Amino acid sequence: MKLLLFCLGLLFLFTACREDENPELLLLEASVGNLEIPLDGTVLEQVPLDRTISLRFSENLDPATVAGSIRLSAEGQALQINTNLASGQTIAVQALGGLQSGQIHQLEILSSLKSTRGTGYVGKTLSFSTQSGAxxxxxxxxxxxxxxxxxxxxxxxxxxxxxxxxxxxxxxxxxxxxxxxxxxxxxxxxxxxxxxxxxxxxxxxxxxxxxxxxxxxxxxxxxxxxxxxxxxxxxxxxTAVDPDPKFPVLSDEALLTKVQEYTFRYFWDFAHPASGMARERITSGNTVTAGGSGFGLMALIVGVDRGFITRAQAIARWTQIIGFLETADRFHGAWPHWINGETGKTIPFSAKDNGGDLVETALLVQGLLTVQAYLDPSVGAEKSLIDKITTLWQEVEWDWYTKNDSGVLYWHWSPDFGWEMNLPISGYNESLIVYVLAASSPTHPIAKSTYDQGWAKNGGIKNGKSFYGKTLPLGVDYGGPLFFSHYSFLGLDPRKLRDQYADYWEQNVQHSLINQAHAVANPKSFVGYSEANWGFTASDNQQGYSAHSPSNDLGVITPTAALSSFPYTPVESLSALRFFYYSLGDRIWGEYGFHDAYNLTDSWYADSYLAIDQGPIILMIENHRSALLWELFMKNTEVKAGLDRLGFSYQ
The missing domain is CATH 2.60.40.1220 (Immunoglobulin-like)
Known part of the structure; x- marks a missing residue:
């Protein structure tokens, strides 16, 4: 019995000694990432900012004491942390938002931390400094x-x-x-x-x-x-648009008149002094343009009607121009694209384009016939001009340009290169007026089959698809550049014009609306496009010249596009006019009205004026206001006969 009691006493003494060997919880290791923090209080330097702190202890820890026992500060400012008991003996400490850059951090481990068996920790503060972050x-x-x-x-x-x-x-x-x-x-x-x-x-x-x-x-x-x-x-x-107008605000009617008057000056003040013809562009010198001069002939009618010049002044200028056209180079009755305004000789438009240009000729004849309808046959000087126009009109050999009845009209013929340019006039584009005049010619008409086969491609000009929710009857997808809806319709009245292929009023309205809708959609993210800032057609750009359209969008807005669509989209075009004039101001407005084009994305503004862009502005605004030019051109009985021959209705 004594031996048993002695053994039990030894066992109690041994157990008590074992417990006294670890009387408190110990921190065995501290690290930041893979860098060890000295436990003796030495500062660990250059710690990366995105590292997690790890603390390993001698015993399993009581989870309930972990979160409240760890504190982290930087330069005395407490940091928010997240603590996680990664294993029974290890705590992971994460600074929310990362450690502070280039600062000394203090990590406090409080005495409230305990092990699962209740052993307490004496408490300790560790220090480390961080790298300066980016x-x-x-x-x-x-x-x-x-x-x-x-x-x-x-x-x-x-x-x-x-x-x-x-x-x-x-x-x-x-x-x-x-x-x-x-x-x-x-x-x-x-x-x-x-x-x-x-x-x-x-x-x-x-x-x-x-x-x-x-x-x-x-x-x-x-x-x-x-x-x-x-x-x-x-x-x-x-930057945004300045809401304050750049110029004094006018009534809409006064603004339209001002635009017409300034644009008119291009054809009046800047016309070639010897011939009266329209120069190709502001820098063209002696180079005058046949098609642009056709627009200029019609612009003089507007000038008289709006009081910019007198009728006598217009008669004198028409006499000058028509006299020049009588002696200028012609090729089977067709004028070249460019003519020397002093000599009347051809200026080649390109290497082989030194002969007749049938499209330019048609635009010129459209102007001549409109002037003819405006003239008074009871006045001697005006009757003389009427007769001269008749001769010029009858001398154009439209049928010659079918190239031996090939079934299509051709754009060019040269005495030096023949038909080598080889460009058929096939629709749908700006050249409907060519076929109308060719069919209307009293001396050299074409057959209806040439129109159907050559221009309409036996119905191939039809489109019928929807773009931005608007159905386009004819032409390429999205309609192409807007001059397609302008050049042929300066005199040719589209309001009731129909044939087996389309309603041409609907065509031009839809084309214009699609053009504006493209600016609103702005699929290429150009700057400044909007319901008011729109208009895509052929014009200068920051790299040269291009036929801009929704399918060829280079960030360039051309004022003539929206302004010449006034008859088709009066609300949308007026919005554009106000933007051009009041918001852009003298960035694009000058002595001859609106400059040719601009690109807000590239901060580029043209200083150029082109006859073929200036003309449709004044003429189509007038057609919107009074239909004057449409009504004059459509008086021509030969044109009516030609439309009948091609199967058009127009009344």
């Missing part, structure tokens, strides 16, 4: 800005304000030198730091120039409050 822009907003699908930012408020959010607080001392705003003007900027200095608000001291491209740039001089380096950043943006 300062980056996390987000940016421009007041009023709209981001297009391709990333372009437009419609930024003229009272400029941008707000940029960063991943670290900013050093306020170098903002002035680091932030740059460049563009057509460079106003003084003001700065404000918000949200613990992580948000920078930038404002301009004065409004920015409207409808312009700017670049906001932050250079490498910018840095974080704790030395974080910045590699630079920049963003282009475009």
């Amino acid at each position: 300062l980056t822009v996390e987000s940016v907003t421009f007041s009023g800005g709209e981001t297009l699908p391709n990333g372009r930012i437009q419609n930024v408020n003229l009272a400029f304000e941008a707000q940029l959010n960063f991943n670290f607080p900013l050093d306020p001392n170098n903002l002035q030198s680091a932030v740059k705003l460049t563009g057509p003007d460079s106003p003084v900027l003001t700065f404000e730091l918000l949200e613990n200095q992580k948000t920078l608000r930038i404002r301009s001291s004065t409004p920015l120039l409207d409808l312009s491209k700017f670049r906001l740039q932050l250079t490498e001089a910018l840095s974080g409050a704790n030395g974080e380096k910045f590699s630079g950043w920049e963003q282009e943006f475009y």
